[in-house]
Amino acid sequence: MNDHAQYAEPLALYALGTLEDGQERADLETHLERCAECRGELELLRADTARLAFSAFGPMPPQRSRARLIEAIQAEPRRSAASQRMIVGVLHPRWLATAPIAATLMLAIFSLMLWREDVKLRRNLDRTQAELQSQKETLARAQAVMDLLHAPDAHHMILVEATQHPQPQVKMIYAPKKGGLLLMASMMETLPPSRVYELWLLPMGGGAPMPCGTFKPDTQGNAMMQHNLPPGTEAKGFAVTVESEGGAETPTMPIKMTSVG
Amino acid sequence: MRVSGTQTPKYQADEAALIARIRAGDESAMLGIYDRYSGIVYGVALRVLGNTAEAEDVLQEVFLQLWRNPQAFNAERGRLPAWLAVITRNRAIDHLRKRPMEEDVEELSIAVDDDLAETASQRQAADKVRTVLSQLPLAQRQALEFAFFEGMTHTEIAEKTGEPLGTIKTRIRAGLLALRKAFA
Numbered sequence A: 001m002n003d004h005a006q007y008a009e010p011l012a013l014y015a016l017g018t019l020e021d022g023q024e025r026a027d028l029e030t031h032l033e034r035c036a037e038c039r040g041e042l043e044l045l046r047a048d049t050a051r052l053a054f055s056a057f058g059p060m061p062p063q064r065s066r067a068r069l070i071e072a073i074q075a076e077p078r079r080s081a082a083s084q085r086m087i088v089g090v091l092h093p094r095w096l097a098t099a100p101i102a103a104t105l106m107l108a109i110f111s112l113m114l115w116r117e118d119v120k121l122r123r124n125l126d127r128t129q130a131e132l133q134s135q136k137e138t139l140a141r142a143q144a145v146m147d148l149l150h151a152p153d154a155h156h157m158i159l160v161e162a163t164q165h166p167q168p169q170v171k172m173i174y175a176p177k178k179g180g181l182l183l184m185a186s187m188m189e190t191l192p193p194s195r196v197y198e199l200w201l202l203p204m205g206g207g208a209p210m211p212c213g214t215f216k217p218d219t220q221g222n223a224m225m226q227h228n229l230p231p232g233t234e235a236k237g238f239a240v241t242v243e244s245e246g247g248a249e250t251p252t253m254p255i256k257m258t259s260v261g
Numbered sequence B: 001m002r003v004s005g006t007q008t009p010k011y012q013a014d015e016a017a018l019i020a021r022i023r024a025g026d027e028s029a030m031l032g033i034y035d036r037y038s039g040i041v042y043g044v045a046l047r048v049l050g051n052t053a054e055a056e057d058v059l060q061e062v063f064l065q066l067w068r069n070p071q072a073f074n075a076e077r078g079r080l081p082a083w084l085a086v087i088t089r090n091r092a093i094d095h096l097r098k099r100p101m102e103e104d105v106e107e108l109s110i111a112v113d114d115d116l117a118e119t120a121s122q123r124q125a126a127d128k129v130r131t132v133l134s135q136l137p138l139a140q141r142q143a144l145e146f147a148f149f150e151g152m153t154h155t156e157i158a159e160k161t162g163e164p165l166g167t168i169k170t171r172i173r174a175g176l177l178a179l180r181k182a183f184a
Helices: A002-016 A023-034 A037-052 A063-075 A081-091 A093-150 B010-022 B027-049 B054-070 B079-098 B119-135 B138-149 B154-161 B166-181
Strands: A169-175 A180-186 A195-203 A210-214 A223-229 A235-244
Touching: A002 A037, A002 B079, A002 B166, A023 A037, A023 A195, A037 B027, A037 B079, A037 B138, A037 B166, A063 B027, A063 B054, A081 A235, A169 A235, A169 B054, A180 A210, A195 A223, A210 A223, A210 B054, A235 B054, B027 B054, B027 B079, B027 B119, B054 B079, B119 B138, B119 B166, B138 B154, B138 B166, B154 B166
Parallel strands: none
Antiparallel strands: A169 A180, A180 A223, A195 A210, A195 A235
16 A cells, blocks of 8 residues: 555545545545555455444344334335246256156146146036027017017007997006016006006905006006016905005005906 | 455355345345344444434335345455445435435445354454454544544544544544454
8 A cells, every 4th residue: 555655544534435525535536446456455444444333233123123124025026036946946956957857747737637627618618608698689589578668659559349449458467476567558548747557466365455656657648667576475456546646555546447357 | 353365254155145045035034134133233323323213214224225136235245244334334324414315225345254143243343343442542433433423524523623634534544444453
């Protein structure tokens, strides 16, 4: 360092990181670029500063700091698999020599298993697709019927004997097991704005009539209503009354229409 | 403590292996390093900052940066505890001076070749440094500690102590050389 005496003291400050910005620092950094001896001395001075740091050793961090670090590193993105593969290769070269044979065998077994699973899955898929197609066709037919019934330009007509005058008519389909009910009415008498028709189920075992929904015919006297009753409700018959808007809990006399047979 | 020699000591190979495992994402290796050296890192941070909460923050930053960028430490160019001690001190000074933090840890060459893997050897080294410091003239020790633990420039130290700039520079260098001599 004799030839570099002028840099000795600035170098110590530089090693400590406390040499101020300015010409002195700029000159030193330029010198360090071309002087290996001073770079070596800088490393030694940094070692001296590290020793100085050890004088602070004593108090230990609280246990929570370790837990905090674990949490922080687990929140970090994972290392690339490439670096891990590289390390495995270095540590286990013998094992890796037989690895290709074992891997090929494993791959063959695995492929056979996959093929069998694939055939099974394809069969299941074919069956599911057939069921789906069947359901689609059923749904399309039902939708076509519904579209026809709801079409605004649909003409609802009932043909009767030529000598008879047309009469109000209600056609009903009721499935007691499911409790599903569909009503189609035609040529019904027009009602005042606050009045509606209400359908009643007359229970098979007697008892009070059960309300089954209200409906209001359009200007041509046609109406359609769908209603659901508790499954298993057996009906002796049905009746229609005129009620206030919103319906009633008990029928108001007179009965306007009743089922036949 | 010895200055770096020609043979690779066991603890140097051990540190290199730990760093390689960290590079591969091995959390247990990271915790192994933490368990060994968190005392040095925390001690330095606490000495600089004088505040346990801030010292804990610096502790986290230093180890997290090592986890993120383990290649910043080169086992062939110094020992891990020395490197950790110096970068911790630098980070703590940045905190103290409210300077913006560097995203990465510094790649420093530090020519220390000491086996400080065990807590007992760390305590032994700390005791030895304290003894050397206690034997320095008070003004010299203060100049050294102002520069290292408080991050003061020689101008600031000169203003604080009322001593000439040249004297401060000389004292700082002489203090560092005294430490080196004691560990030679």
